[in-house]
Amino acid sequence: MLDTLRSHLGAAGLSEKEANIYLALLQTGSATPQVLAERAKVNRSTAYLALASLQKRGLVSSVEARGKQCFVAEPPDRLTRLVDDAVRRVEDGRNKIMEALPSLMALFQVADPAPRVRFFEGADALQAAREEIWATRAPISEIFALDEDMLRVAALKQEERIKLTRHIRGARALVAIKPGVSFPPRDPDSFEIRLLDFQRCPFRGSLFVAGHKMCILTTHADGMGIMVNHPEITAVFQALFESAWMTATPYQAPFGN
DSSP: HHHHHHHHHTTTTTOOHHHHHHHHHHSEEEEHHHHHHHHHHHHHHHHHHHHHHHHHTTSSSEETTTEEEEEEETTTTHHHHHHHHHHHHHHHHHHHHHHHHHHHHHHTTTTOOSSSSEESHHHHHHHHHHHHHOOOOOOEEEEEEESHHHHHHHHHTTHEEEHHHTTTOOOEEEEETTOOOOOOOTTOOOOOEEEEEEEGGGOOOHHHHHHHHHHEESHHHHOOEEEEEOHHHHHHHHHHHHHEEEEEEEEOHHHHH
């Protein structure tokens, strides 16, 4: 039971030594730092530091008994206040970041003669790259191969993906569909789709162009990708997309989709 309680106290923000001291104090009711240090199996100076931290958080208080300084635990429901305070700090921090985000993004996107290149690896990182492209206000152009690997990726956080792309309008996608593979659930109004011949497009993954950003992602295994931020480089890929778009076949969704 103590191991579970120690874990829960850690989740509330207490260090391992603070949790050990606090649990020892709950069991003794009132004790000197020396006794608590022995019970928690830490040295006395560590016990004093932990007690000072716990006292600052309002979880313990000190009393004098028989000329010695002793400590007593405050009611454990004080821990909820500690967690509530932490939640408020996180929310305040998030609000401040959201307020500062436009200015931070402006600094991030300051024109630079050298292209900014970032590398992504793993499912979570690739999803973050997609969301960065989807969140842009620039028109989105995408090329991707619809095969089993892409279906596996699309199935991850499917509802979240549809929700994130629902606001997208005016986007275009060139899709090479592998025979026997069908489109995963999607918002039909997000993208205008044209088809490429899968047999002539032996690749896995996708390419996005949006504004000055271009992202190339693979779907094989855990996946990897790169994000390039540079107007001249993205202009080249946008021109290639436009050339392919003019000769691609408009997609007709099967009846009922």
